[in-house]
Amino acid sequence: MSERKAIVVAISGCSSSGKTTLSRLLRDMFPDAFVLHADDFYRPEAELPLSHGMVDWDCAEALSIPDMIKSLTHIHEQGTFPPFLDSKEDQNEIGPCPVSPSQITSLYSLVHTWSSMHRTPRICIFDGFLLYPDVMAALQPHLDIKIFLRTTKAKALARRAARSGYVTLEGFWEDPPGYVEKIVWPNYVRDHRFLxxxxxxxxxxxKEVAMERGIEYMQGGADEDMEMVLKWxxxxxxxxxxxxxxxxxVGVAT
Incomplete structure (x- = not known):
């Protein structure tokens, strides 16, 4: 395997578990880092499967895995954001920053000192709701570090309900009534119970499954404060x- 010009740090978990918030915070912490969003790889809405009479955006069939692999290959080989990808996800708001300015300043200083003493490739932070299950096995060789965020059903439902909607290829999507309860959470349970x-x-x-698959997670319960998650x-x-x-x-023990 040739030397990689960028390292892919995957961050996955249920919808509304804090993936995008953490990804953007880490991007601003580490020098020259950038974010790739799995949500930018949705197929056209007309091609998406239906579940409970609703379009199902929260399954592997809704994503173009070959296009993901194409972009990750480019990132490893060139070390840059794919020039052929038009990102829509960064147009979606994630709300106020849940981390205090003092914590951000402290961690930024810590990373700055660390980076001055270590030479590492550029970092791509890959944010996606479905990156580690077997259905995404073709993606695994392209993920260098895997971080998993947990959440509870109550918190996932509350956070998702607070969102206004999502920018898509076709325009704008708002969750129809019952979408999270009937599709988002059940799909998450089905795809992640293995962990x-x-x-x-x-x-x-x-722990044995997580170690075998190289998945890193924060010790403790679900829904830890984002300040603690970011520090970890x-x-x-x-x-x-x-x-x-x-x-x-190179595998690294937790």
């Missing part, structure tokens, strides 16, 4: 990035 003990996605993560993610990346790259990906 949890007894398949309980609001319970304890199966920054420290985790500073520990892992020097060991990733070169002739491939």
């Amino acid at each position: 949890f003990k007894d398949g309980d996605v609001e319970g304890e993560i199966d 993610a920054v420290e985790a990346l500073m520990g892992k990035l020097p060991n990733v790259g070169g002739e491939g990906v």
